[in-house]
Amino acid sequence: MPNWFILCAILTPLLGSIAMTRPMMQDRQRRERYIMSVVLATSLFTFALILKPPTELLKLFRLTEHLTIAFHVDGLSRLFASIIAALWPLTTLYAFDYMHHEGGEQRFFGFFLIAYGIVLGVAFSGSMVTMYLFFELLTLSTLPLVMHHMDAKARYAGLRYLIYSMTGAALGFVSVIFLSVYGSNDFFTLGGMLNPLHILGNEVVLQTVFTLGFFGFGVKAALFPGYQWLPLASIAPTPVTALLHAVAVVKAGIFACIRLVYYGYGPDLLRGSFAQTLTMMAAIFTIAFGSIMALRTDHFKRRLAYSTISNLSYILFSVTLMTDRGLQAAGLHMIYHAVVKITLFFGAGAVLAKSGKEYVSQLSGLAGKMPVTFASYTLASLALMGIPPLPGFWSKWAIGSAAADVGTTLAFWGIAALMLSALLTALYQMGVVVQGYFPTDDQQETPSTPRMSKRQRRSPRMQLRAARAIYSNQLESKNMNLTLLLLSAAILLLGIFDGYVEQWVSLLF
Amino acid sequence: MLQVFPIALLLLIGLPVVMALVLLLFKPSKAQTLTLLTPILTLLCSLFLWQTPIPAFTLVRFTPDLAFLFAQDTVASLFLTLVQLVFIPAILFSFEYHNHDERAHRMYGFTLLSLAALNGLCLSQNLLTFYLFFEMVTLASFPLVLHNSTMSARHAAVVYLGYSVAGAALVLAGFLVGGAPFLLDFHTSGFAATSSAVSGYAWLLIVLGFSCKAGMFPLQSWLPIAHPEAPAPASALLSGIITKAGILGILRTTFFLVGVENLLHSPVRNVMLTLSILTIFLGSMLAFKERLLKRRLAYSSVSQLSYVIFGMMMMTSHALEGAVLQVWFHAAAKITLFLVSGAIIHYTEHTKVSELLGIGKQMPWVMACFSIAALSLVGIPPLGGFVAKWFLAEGALLPQTGFFGWFGVMVLMISALLTAGYLLPILSEGFFPGKDYESPKGRQPGWRMHVSLSLLSLFLLLGGLFPHFLLQPLQSLSALLF
Numbered sequence: 009m010p011n012w013f014i015l016c017a018i019l020t021p022l023l024g025s026i027a028m029t030r031p032m033m034q035d036r037q038r039r040e041r042y043i044m045s046v047v048l049a050t051s052l053f054t055f056a057l058i059l060k061p062p063t064e065l066l067k068l069f070r071l072t073e074h075l076t077i078a079f080h081v082d083g084l085s086r087l088f089a090s091i092i093a094a095l096w097p098l099t100t101l102y103a104f105d106y107m108h109h110e111g112g113e114q115r116f117f118g119f120f121l122i123a124y125g126i127v128l129g130v131a132f133s134g135s136m137v138t139m140y141l142f143f144e145l146l147t148l149s150t151l152p153l154v155m156h157h158m159d160a161k162a163r164y165a166g167l168r169y170l171i172y173s174m175t176g177a178a179l180g181f182v183s184v185i186f187l188s189v190y191g192s193n194d195f196f197t198l199g200g201m202l203n204p205l206h207i208l209g210n211e212v213v214l215q216t217v218f219t220l221g222f223f224g225f226g227v228k229a230a231l232f233p234g235y236q237w238l239p240l241a242s243i244a245p246t247p248v249t250a251l252l253h254a255v256a257v258v259k260a261g262i263f264a265c266i267r268l269v270y271y272g273y274g275p276d277l278l279r280g281s282f283a284q285t286l287t288m289m290a291a292i293f294t295i296a297f298g299s300i301m302a303l304r305t306d307h308f309k310r311r312l313a314y315s316t317i318s319n320l321s322y323i324l325f326s327v328t329l330m331t332d333r334g335l336q337a338a339g340l341h342m343i344y345h346a347v348v349k350i351t352l353f354f355g356a357g358a359v360l361a362k363s364g365k366e367y368v369s370q371l372s373g374l375a376g377k378m379p380v381t382f383a384s385y386t387l388a389s390l391a392l393m394g395i396p397p398l399p400g401f402w403s404k405w406a407i408g409s410a411a412a413d414v415g416t417t418l419a420f421w422g423i424a425a426l427m428l429s430a431l432l433t434a435l436y437q438m439g440v441v442v443q444g445y446f447p448t449d450d451q452q453e454t455p456s457t458p459r460m461s462k463r464q465r466r467s468p469r470m471q472l473r474a475a476r477a478i479y480s481n482q483l484e485s486k487n488m489n490l491t492l493l494l495l496s497a498a499i500l501l502l503g504i505f506d507g508y509v510e511q512w513v514s515l516l517f
Numbered sequence: 518m519l520q521v522f523p524i525a526l527l528l529l530i531g532l533p534v535v536m537a538l539v540l541l542l543f544k545p546s547k548a549q550t551l552t553l554l555t556p557i558l559t560l561l562c563s564l565f566l567w568q569t570p571i572p573a574f575t576l577v578r579f580t581p582d583l584a585f586l587f588a589q590d591t592v593a594s595l596f597l598t599l600v601q602l603v604f605i606p607a608i609l610f611s612f613e614y615h616n617h618d619e620r621a622h623r624m625y626g627f628t629l630l631s632l633a634a635l636n637g638l639c640l641s642q643n644l645l646t647f648y649l650f651f652e653m654v655t656l657a658s659f660p661l662v663l664h665n666s667t668m669s670a671r672h673a674a675v676v677y678l679g680y681s682v683a684g685a686a687l688v689l690a691g692f693l694v695g696g697a698p699f700l701l702d703f704h705t706s707g708f709a710a711t712s713s714a715v716s717g718y719a720w721l722l723i724v725l726g727f728s729c730k731a732g733m734f735p736l737q738s739w740l741p742i743a744h745p746e747a748p749a750p751a752s753a754l755l756s757g758i759i760t761k762a763g764i765l766g767i768l769r770t771t772f773f774l775v776g777v778e779n780l781l782h783s784p785v786r787n788v789m790l791t792l793s794i795l796t797i798f799l800g801s802m803l804a805f806k807e808r809l810l811k812r813r814l815a816y817s818s819v820s821q822l823s824y825v826i827f828g829m830m831m832m833t834s835h836a837l838e839g840a841v842l843q844v845w846f847h848a849a850a851k852i853t854l855f856l857v858s859g860a861i862i863h864y865t866e867h868t869k870v871s872e873l874l875g876i877g878k879q880m881p882w883v884m885a886c887f888s889i890a891a892l893s894l895v896g897i898p899p900l901g902g903f904v905a906k907w908f909l910a911e912g913a914l915l916p917q918t919g920f921f922g923w924f925g926v927m928v929l930m931i932s933a934l935l936t937a938g939y940l941l942p943i944l945s946e947g948f949f950p951g952k953d954y955e956s957p958k959g960r961q962p963g964w965r966m967h968v969s970l971s972l973l974s975l976f977l978l979l980g981g982l983f984p985h986f987l988l989q990p991l992q993s994l995s996a997l998l999f
Contacts, residue, residue, distance in 0.1 A: 390656070393682070394689075395656070396645060396648060396649040396652075397577065397585070402579070404689075405689075405693070408689070408690075408693035409693050409696065411693070412693045412694055412696060423690055423693055423694070424690065426690075427686035427687065427689060427690045428686070430682065430685075430686045431679060431682050434678060434682040435675065435678070435679055435682075442663065442671065442674070445660075446660065446666065448667055448668055448670070449666045504577065506579050506580070507578070507579045507580045
């Protein structure tokens with residue numbers, strides 16, 4: 009592939025979103041066909057880039073001597089982009105059904121397309137400053153998606169999201185500047201871009217700045233203490249929480265952290281320093297903290313958000329091991345957690361949309377009415393718990409053995425946190441499954457009220473259809489079931505063919 | 518035999534899974550026939566393969582180190598046959614226990630799933646496969662605890678799930694810490710490479726994790742919560758055979774992964790010995806003080822299972838033989854006791870020990886079976902429990918076992934006294950309620966309860982009289998290990 013092809017992948021959804029403002033997009037069928045074709049085209053371009061990566065850097069223009077806007081496709085880009093490009097079309101399919109009851113589809117899908125382009129921009133950025141640029145743009149473009157409902161709660165969540173992300177990015181910015189001053193050039197190189205001559209004597213400064221940057225970019229990855237925006241943001245429509253807040257945005261944060269550690273400052277500078285200790289401690293703490301909070305939370309989507317917080321820190325913990333195996337394990341968990349968590353969120357979203365139930369304690373006996381949803385939710389829960397041979401086990405295994413390889417006391421604490429979190433994961437996930445499949449006799453079943461947008465509520469036909477769905481106990485819809493089944497199949501296949509995935513990941517770095 | 522084994526695997530693990538799915542999804546009208554037929558077929562299969570060593574069969578290989586591997590050796594065969602043997606009476610019993618239960622098919626389905634998971638566990642040939650089925654046993658059996666659909670049943674199920682998953686997490690942690698040696702297949706020779714301090718601690722973590730399922734102190738408290746909440750046939754299986762999953766795990770890691778030579782003089786072994794001896798005493802004491810019948814039996818399991826752990830940790834040939842014998846006879850005895858408690862609950866709704874006055878007059882045959890099981894548990898010849906305890910004591914009193922040996926045997930004797938103390942009064946009050954006692958006219962248990970209980974009691978009696986069929990494979994096993 010020629011290197012300008014990267015621009016095709018990034019620009020297709022960005023330019024494609026312009027058409028969403030046109031009045032002709034009010035027609036549902038036409039709109040959906042258009043969006044799907046843009047998304048699929050982008051994914052095709054991306055997969056072409058992943059399979060046949062261009063060898064040369066694409067230098068777009070120079071800001072100063074040290075700062076260049078540049079794109080490239082390296083191992084980490086391929087890993088991240090493949091997750092994005094595989095899951096975005098699925099989410100789009102799901103969102104067609106889901107957003108129908110939320111309303112405001114044109115605006116939603118417009119920004120949804122923009123976000124796709126920008127995430128790809130993060131993935132393919134070839135220099136720190138490019139990544140920083142797209143990182144900021146990502147915050148701005150996803151803000152309207154978080155605030156989609158535009159009520160007070162959604163605005164508040166959006167505001168918090170903005171403040172957290174901006175603060176984090178500001179910290180990251182400091183780190184980026186130091187990299188460009190002390191670096192030999194601005195482009196990512198595995199092992200670090202710092203100039204060895206400049207490092208000498210400045211180790212402590214660089215380590216401090218690195219720590220700042222790690223925590224800064226870590227805000228997007230919900231690293232303690234910058235985690236609070238994520239549970240709040242679960243107010244957003246489910247396709248957003250599923251794709252952006254379990255996969256794209258949060259993994260962009262992790263992506264940035266990996267860039268900082270392995271491609272920016274370099275693991276050699278950081279290994280054994282206080283910077284490693286601090287960041288690893290934060291990750292270990294977040295693993296345990298996220299799981300505990302998830303267990304204590306009754307709100308369905310917020311529980312999953314806390315679970316995401318914990319699982320993201322699995323990856324960050326693996327990143328802070330600062331070894332090759334740690335990096336590979338992190339990559340593996342990035343893939344597996346993405347697939348598993350998006351399935352869980354889609355399950356939660358289907359429940360929310362079709363029965364209107366937001367709390368785990370209301371789900372009693374719902375599995376009988378939503379068999380596909382709960383079956384795939386159970387499968388994904390088992391995967392998240394880490395039951396072999398499902399994917400969650402393999403990535404946890406990889407992280408754990410990488411940590412045991414490092415062998416420091418803190419690394420063993422990390423293993424302990426992983427195990428504690430495995431236990432808590434079992435409790436908070438099986439809690440949902442038990443509610444669904446095994447209602448207790450003394451529990452009142454709460455009535456289902458499917459969500460409807462304002463327009464739908466005005467139409468008697470829609471009301472009739474909703475009533476029929478409740479009385480015939482048919483609460484599921486075709487597109488949602490299709491995505492859930494596809495994802496369940498993906499979970500099974502990834503688990504069974506884990507050997508090939510691991511091999512692929514190990515070739516990337 | 519290489520061709521036979523995949524078919525046998527398919528039958529032993531696949532058949533119960535398929536049957537369970539049929540029961541759970543389609544709720545067929547002939548549910549009982551299907552449920553009973555499955556363990557009979559698997560029993561025939563396991564008897565057909567009895568004592569036939571079968572080389573390893575790889576199901577899937579994930580990475581060069583990690584694969585799902587199955588094989589049959591003596592241990593696998595011993596546990597496998599036991600599992601099938603005890604499932605049949607328990608299932609037969611449950612037909613009568615659940616005769617008015619419209620959700621019975623769910624119960625049968627998860628019982629068969631547990632059977633499949635246990636079969637997989639017995640045949641696992643490396644720790645990864647074992648770990649998989651260990652988790653599967655938990656997941657398949659915790660709906661059994663949930664079955665009554667009350668809030669307290671749900672609480673009990675979550676406690677059970679939590680403890681089991683915590684145990685599994687400990688196993689996984691030990692597995693990760695131990696690294697390469699623990700990835701090997703289960704074998705009986707060549708442990709030299711693993712003799713480091715790290716693998717000692719890894720072993721301790723793994724064994725502690727497994728001991729959670731086997732109810733060893735300090736991870737025992739799920740048993741008295743979960744067992745009384747489950748329906749009686751389920752609590753019988755939980756207490757009698759599912760706890761043995763932990764025992765099998767300890768056996769495999771100790772004798773087939775780390776090796777006796779590496780553990781014999783290590784301090785980590787003393788930790789396990791201390792804990793198991795403590796649990797033997799603690800369990801009996803708590804059972805003695807407990808008034809609820811099923812919870813008393815649960816505490817009794819806590820104590821009795823630690824006999825097995827103690828026997829294994831002694832690491833002498835006789836003690837190991839005694840431990841495996843104890844696995845067999847405790848399973849049969851404890852299942853009988855729980856089933857009887859179920860019969861009592863089903864026909865009289867009594868749950869407390871104090872309510873059992875005259876129960877022997879009311880259901881004489883059932884209580885006769887209870888007596889046999891109780892006497893076996895106490896260790897009275899010629900019942901099975903006696904043989905097990907005899908071998909345990911003999912193995913523990915060898916000169917090389919030192920302090921823990923004679924101290925452990927002393928505690929075993931005290932515990933036997935306590936066992937007599939908490940089981941025999943039930944019998945004496947049940948059969949001799951006093952002169953002015955008038956037995957109430959209640960319904961009598963049906964033939965299915967009688968047959969299943971009689972089968973188990975007969976097994977305890979025959980096992981005690983002719984232990985040879987077990988001793989022979991056990992001696993060949995201990996000859997291999999020591």
